[in-house]
Structures are given as C-alpha cells and as structure tokens.
Amino acid sequence: KQEVTQIPAALSVPEGENLVLNCSFTDSAIYNLQWFRQDPGKGLTSLLLIQSSQREQTSGRLNASLDKSSGRSTLYIAASQPGDSATYLCAVRRDDKIIFGKGTRLHILP
Amino acid sequence: GAGVSQSPSNKVTEKGKDVELRCDPISGHTALYWYRQSLGQGLEFLIYFQGNSAPDKSGLPSDRFSAERTGGSVSTLTIQRTQQEDSAVYLCASSSQTGFYNEQFFGPGTRLTVL
Numbered sequence: 001k002q003e004v005t006q007i008p009a010a011l012s013v014p015e016g017e018n019l020v021l022n023c024s025f026t027d028s029a030i031y032n033l034q035w036f037r038q039d040p041g042k043g044l045t046s047l048l049l050i051q052s053s054q055r056e057q058t059s060g061r062l063n064a065s066l067d068k069s070s071g072r073s074t075l076y077i078a079a080s081q082p083g084d085s086a087t088y089l090c091a092v093r094r095d096d097k098i099i100f101g102k103g104t105r106l107h108i109l110p
Numbered sequence: 111g112a113g114v115s116q117s118p119s120n121k122v123t124e125k126g127k128d129v130e131l132r133c134d135p136i137s138g139h140t141a142l143y144w145y146r147q148s149l150g151q152g153l154e155f156l157i158y159f160q161g162n163s164a165p166d167k168s169g170l171p172s173d174r175f176s177a178e179r180t181g182g183s184v185s186t187l188t189i190q191r192t193q194q195e196d197s198a199v200y201l202c203a204s205s206s207q208t209g210f211y212n213e214q215f216f217g218p219g220t221r222l223t224v225l
Contacts, residue, residue, distance in 0.1 A: 004152070034213065034214070042219075043114070043216040043217045043219050044201065044216035045216070046213055046214065049213045089152075091153070095166075097155050098143070098145075098214070099155070100152045100153035100154075101152055
C-alpha cells in the first residue's frame, strides 16, 4: 500500500531564506508526483508536476526534484516571501488513484 | 477561463439527513475526481470518473456515499444518512484527459459539517 509522508509537518522561516520541503513515498512504481499549495479556505493550486521519467521541474522560485528509486521528492523554494505561507502537499499517482501526504504548513516570517 | 467550481461552499446539516454536493469541472475536461479532507488528515481519494463512468469506486468509505456524472460534465456526490464522521472538506478536481500523466486542477471545496 502506497504511503506518502511529508516532513516537517510545520516550518517557520524568516523572509528571504531558501528552504526545502520533503516528501517520501513507499512504492516507487508511480506515474507522476505533483506538488500543490493550499491556502486556508481554498482549493488546491498545482505548483509542479514531475513525470516518472523526469528528475526535476522548475517554475519561477520553485524547483521540485524526484528520485523514484529512493522514493523521495523535494520542493525547493528560493528567496521565500510572506506570500509563500501556505500548506504544501505532495501527491503521487499510480493507476487511477492519487495518494496525498498530510502536508507541510509553511509560515514565512516578515 | 473558469476553473473548477463547487457548490455549496459550506453545508451544515443534521445527522441522518442526506446531502448532495456539486462539482462543475473545467469545460472540456474528461476526467473528474472527488476527494475529502478531514480535520488533521491528509487528502483521501474517493472516486474517479472517466467521462460518465466510474472505473474505480473503491475509495468510497461506505455505501452511504454515491456519485454520478452526467453529460461528461457536472458531477454530484451524495451522502445519505449523514454521520458526524462525514464532516470534512470535499474537493473536486478535473483533468483534460484520462491518461495518467495529466495535471489535476482543484475546486475550492465544500465544507460539510454534520451536527
């Protein structure tokens, strides 16, 4: 059974710092991995989608990496801003299901 | 263009009542997904539609839960005889194709509270 774990559960960092969020999964047979952000009271916003054949994806200040063999992904956020404060979720897809981690609550201190 | 919309945004109901949640996917998206997020829990997959059919219903937590999709567009998730443990945010997502490699776009969710 696929399990997705995100560490840490919560993180507070001063504005301007670079940071890394971690995601691990137990079954490496995935089709893709997706990172989302969730703001309070709102739906999920897709940040980056990495196909199983890819190693990383970049969008602006965000970079996500994927190491399927070790069952790990990282989301790197450069030069953090207060607007980055949100919950970040990773999700892996296999067959018709997506399995989500419980998220990392990120708070950027002004 | 318009994103995924869900209604109502909030629903408060009494234990034992039936509720119906609605999802309008992005126009042209053939795949539609329902999830729920209980307090303190991760997102839980419920059901997936490919067009109007649901190949995988294994995520539905009990036979009180059902979902349908008509015309390859709007979907409704129905919960019969609601229980307090059904309280959660119910999220809907859609993607442009039914293949496994396509990005999902999420709606804002419906917050269900069962008293």
